[in-house]
Amino acid sequence: MRDALIELLGKPEGIVLYQLLDATQFTIYLSLIAFGGGGLVGALIAFLRLLPNRWAGAGALSWIWFFQSTPLLMLLFLSGLGVPRLFGVDVNPWTAAVISLTIYASAYLADVWRGAVESIPAGQWEGARAVGLSFGQTLRLVIVPQAGRVALAPTVGFLVQIIKGTSLAYIIGFSDLMAIGKRWANAPVEGTEPFIIFPLMALIYFCLCFPLSLLARRLERRLGAVTQKGAATAAA
Amino acid sequence: MDLRFFEIYRSADYLWLLFHGATLSAVLTIASGLLGFLLALGLSTARHARVPVLGHLAAAYTEIVRNTPLIVQLFFVAFGLPLLLGYQWPFWAHALLALTLNFSGYFSEILRAGYVGVDKGCIEAARALGVRPPVIFAKIVLPQAMANMFPSLSAQFIFLFLTTGVVSEIGVEDLTHAGVFIDSRSFRSFEVFITLTVIYIGLSLMFKAGLSLLQARLFRWQSVS
Numbered sequence: 001m002r003d004a005l006i007e008l009l010g011k012p013e014g015i016v017l018y019q020l021l022d023a024t025q026f027t028i029y030l031s032l033i034a035f036g037g038g039g040l041v042g043a044l045i046a047f048l049r050l051l052p053n054r055w056a057g058a059g060a061l062s063w064i065w066f067f068q069s070t071p072l073l074m075l076l077f078l079s080g081l082g083v084p085r086l087f088g089v090d091v092n093p094w095t096a097a098v099i100s101l102t103i104y105a106s107a108y109l110a111d112v113w114r115g116a117v118e119s120i121p122a123g124q125w126e127g128a129r130a131v132g133l134s135f136g137q138t139l140r141l142v143i144v145p146q147a148g149r150v151a152l153a154p155t156v157g158f159l160v161q162i163i164k165g166t167s168l169a170y171i172i173g174f175s176d177l178m179a180i181g182k183r184w185a186n187a188p189v190e191g192t193e194p195f196i197i198f199p200l201m202a203l204i205y206f207c208l209c210f211p212l213s214l215l216a217r218r219l220e221r222r223l224g225a226v227t228q229k230g231a232a233t234a235a236a
Numbered sequence: 237m238d239l240r241f242f243e244i245y246r247s248a249d250y251l252w253l254l255f256h257g258a259t260l261s262a263v264l265t266i267a268s269g270l271l272g273f274l275l276a277l278g279l280s281t282a283r284h285a286r287v288p289v290l291g292h293l294a295a296a297y298t299e300i301v302r303n304t305p306l307i308v309q310l311f312f313v314a315f316g317l318p319l320l321l322g323y324q325w326p327f328w329a330h331a332l333l334a335l336t337l338n339f340s341g342y343f344s345e346i347l348r349a350g351y352v353g354v355d356k357g358c359i360e361a362a363r364a365l366g367v368r369p370p371v372i373f374a375k376i377v378l379p380q381a382m383a384n385m386f387p388s389l390s391a392q393f394i395f396l397f398l399t400t401g402v403v404s405e406i407g408v409e410d411l412t413h414a415g416v417f418i419d420s421r422s423f424r425s426f427e428v429f430i431t432l433t434v435i436y437i438g439l440s441l442m443f444k445a446g447l448s449l450l451q452a453r454l455f456r457w458q459s460v461s
Contacts, residue, residue: 066437069398069436069437069440069441070398070433070436070437071398071399071401071412071433071436072398072399073399073401073402073412074401074429074432074433074436077415077416077419077425077429077432078425078426078429078430078433081419081425081426081429082425082426082427082428082429082430083426084425085423085424085425085426086237086239086425086426087237160302160303164303164304164305164306165305167305167307167308168305168307168402171405178305178307178308181308182311185311185315193316193319193320194311194312194315194316194319195312195315195316195317195319195320196316197316198308198311198312198315198316199312199316201308202300202304202308202309202312205303205304205305205308206300206303206304209303209304210299210303213299213302213303
């Protein structure tokens with residue numbers, strides 16, 4: 001692919017485009033890992049929030065509140081510089097970036113999912129418990145399938161936030177699309193001026209994010225319609 | 237592991253830097269929030285009124301802003317545009333422009349959703365009374381959309397405030413810049429960035445309180461049903 005691009009676009013441009021696209025894979029990996037990690041932690045936090053235990057609920061709320069109020073940049077600095085220096089250990093940029101973005105994503109995803117579960121009418125819980133389902137069964141068979149529909153669109157939408165968020169990881173030394181692009185923009189090579197490189201990077205990010213934004217919007221429209229119809233049927 | 241917060245707090249220079257940085261962060265955010273809101277009003281109105289060409293351009297602009305990272309926009313505005321058009325501004329002006337453009341994209345999407353959500357009956361009633369469409373928009377659609385969307389706008393504003401730290405990357409001496417500087421001098425990274433986090437949270441709480449007061453004042457007419 002590298003040679004094809006060089007043949008197509010010439011010497012600096014072909015190499016630059018190849019390197020940018022090559023670095024994009026790390027943006028994608030980091031986004032996916034952060035989404036996965038954030039989803040797991042976020043699900044745990046949302047679950048704690050739903051437990052009847054008061055302390056678990058307060059803990060979950062504090063987690064959500066604190067990490068939604070903390071700038072992602074601070075999480076990156078803390079996990080990439082602060083904690084390693086405090087304990088005198090070496091943390092590589094991958095680990096630090098994954099930890100920061102996971103925590104960041106977990107706070108938002110937990111909030112979305114908690115909201116989705118709480119949007120399910122109490123009658124669903126009561127009905128399920130009345131027919132003899134346990135707490136776990138109620139959650140798994142009755143609540144989550146309904147809440148999932150509500151939560152799907154904002155969850156996909158948040159993936160866009162994560163992808164955009166990964167662009168900050170270069171600050172702690174993570175080598176992704178942002179890092180490689182910035183290096184080229186600083187290089188005194190003709191054809192890699194900042195007004196060419198940055199729009200090109202924006203285009204690559206756009207190609208990653210925009211389809212997801214569209215998908216989120218379509219899901220919102222479709223599933224929103226379903227829940228409204230469902231509510232209408234329930235009311236009738 | 238030893239925590240030495242006092243190494244930061246006993247230095248008057250560091251405290252002054254933090255104060256100065258926090259002030260600049262707050263002022264920059266408020267200024268670009270206001271300018272971005274004005275721009276967003278124009279953008280969302282062009283889309284809502286389906287102005288030919290301009291409406292589509294506004295839609296495309298909004299999508300581009302919302303689907304690319306702030307830092308790429310910032311670098312383009314700070315390093316790309318000046319080179320392309322041949323002008324030179326101080327760092328803070330680049331930051332102000334980039335943040336304004338960024339804010340406007342997010343705000344315009346919220347406002348547009350607000351216009352759509354206004355009760356159709358209200359608009360039809362005004363039309364039946366012979367009120368002209370621009371007046372309907374200014375007097376009926378806009379105030380209601382603003383009242384309905386103010387909480388979303390506030391939340392977005394605070395969310396965007398928390399991302400403004402990236403302006404330190406182009407040399408603006410904001411709160412994050414102050415932190416990075418103090419860190420490079422003191423090597424107390426953990427303490428420095430915890431302090432910064434606390435200041436950021438404090439400022440966002442202040443913004444939240446201020447915006448709630450503003451909401452209560454501006455939309456007193458909106459009855460709580």
